Amino acid sequence: MSKKYISEKEGRRLICEIGRRMFAKNFVAANDGNISVLLSPRKVLCTPTGTSKGFMEEEDLIIIDMQGSVIRGHKEPSSEMKMHLEVYKQNPNVSAVVHAHPVNATALAVAGIPLTEPILTESVVVVGEIPLAPYATAGTDEVADAVRPLCKDYNGALLANHGAVVWAEDLMKAWYRMESLEQTAEIYIKSRFILGKANTLSTEDVSKLKKRYDIK
Numbered sequence: 001m002s003k004k005y006i007s008e009k010e011g012r013r014l015i016c017e018i019g020r021r022m023f024a025k026n027f028v029a030a031n032d033g034n035i036s037v038l039l040s041p042r043k044v045l046c047t048p049t050g051t052s053k054g055f056m057e058e059e060d061l062i063i064i065d066m067q068g069s070v071i072r073g074h075k076e077p078s079s080e081m082k083m084h085l086e087v088y089k090q091n092p093n094v095s096a097v098v099h100a101h102p103v104n105a106t107a108l109a110v111a112g113i114p115l116t117e118p119i120l121t122e123s124v125v126v127v128g129e130i131p132l133a134p135y136a137t138a139g140t141d142e143v144a145d146a147v148r149p150l151c152k153d154y155n156g157a158l159l160a161n162h163g164a165v166v167w168a169e170d171l172m173k174a175w176y177r178m179e180s181l182e183q184t185a186e187i188y189i190k191s192r193f194i195l196g197k198a199n200t201l202s203t204e205d206v207s208k209l210k211k212r213y214d215i216k
Contacts, residue, residue, distance in 0.1 A: 003038075003095065006171065011037045011045045012058040014171045018098065019047065021175065023054025027100040027182065032163075036084045037096045037171050042066055046084065048075035079139035086144035087167050090151035094167045096174040101163035104185035108132075109158040115185055118201040123184040124209050127166070127177050128155050135160040156181060 006014070015035045022028050022035075033053050036046035044064050047053065051060055062073025066088070068081055084097040108115060114132040118124050131150055136142035136159070147165065150157050155177055156166030164181055168174035191198040201209075209215070 003092075005040055005095065006037055008039055008045060008063075011039060011171070012061050015045065015047060015061055016056050016058055018171065018175045019053035019056045022098075022100050022178075023052065025102070025179075025182075027102040027178065028053050029101070033098075033100040034078045034080050034084070035096075035098050035171075036081065038088060038094075039063065043071060044081075044085070044088070046077055046081055048073065049078040051075070080143060082141060082144040083147055083165065086148055087151050087165075090148060091167065093169060094151075095169055096171040097165065097167045098171075098174045098178050099163060099165040100178055102178070102182035102185070104189055105158060105164040105182050106162070107189065108185055109163060110161055112160060114158060115181070115188060117188065117198065118206050119188055119191065119198055120184055121201070121209060123180060124201065124206055125213050125215065126180040127184065128215070130154065130156050130158055130164075130181060133157040133159050135162075138162070 018035055022033055031050050031052055034047045036044050039045050042065055045061055046064060048060055048062050062075055062077060063071045064077050065071055066085055068077060068085060080099060087094055087097050115130040131154055133146040133150060136146040147157055158164050166174055166177040166181060168177055
């Protein structure tokens with residue numbers, strides 16, 4: 001089955017909507033974060049650099065090619081688009097990438113703690129295991145290098161001392177994964193480090209969930 005691509009009109013609408021949600025939920029501050037979606041095998045609609053995700057207009061968004069060059073738009077892409085493009089190149093099933101700095105997930109990233117324990121049925125089904133990508137200097141190819149080994153086997157990653165990134169087959173699914181990731185991170189921190197106890201699902205429980213929801 002061939003991949004279905006979103007229309008540019010719908011892509012612009014959804015990226016701005018997700019940006020507002022990110023800002024409202026305190027997943028980003030100032031001009032943090034970035035969002036992208038594939039329009040075709042060679043065109044990516046994305047957020048520009050230096051723009052608050054909570055106040056974007058559809059005309060602010062730009063279209064770049066798979067090398068990161070601007071095809072259409074008056075602004076420049078974030079240097080972190082290198083990470084987005086790497087995800088697209090490595091995983092042919094992915095059509096959307098969302099990067100943000102949600103407080104709890106980022107706290108785990110700063111502490112060097114991956115979110116891989118199966119503590120919630122929802123996190124197993126929606127997000128899966130979220131590993132920790134090694135620290136990479138912002139704005140360099142190191143960021144893409146850090147996520148490269150994770151793109152095929154996971155649905156996202158914590159970025160050491162940076163934030164979180166998720167990817168999916170469509171924009172809303174990617175956004176829901178970011179929401180679920182942050183909720184799981186908050187519950188994990190409160191149960192493991194405040195209450196001092198986090199009961200994990202057994203291997204059998206996880207296997208049953210994956211079979212029930214046809215998760216590989």
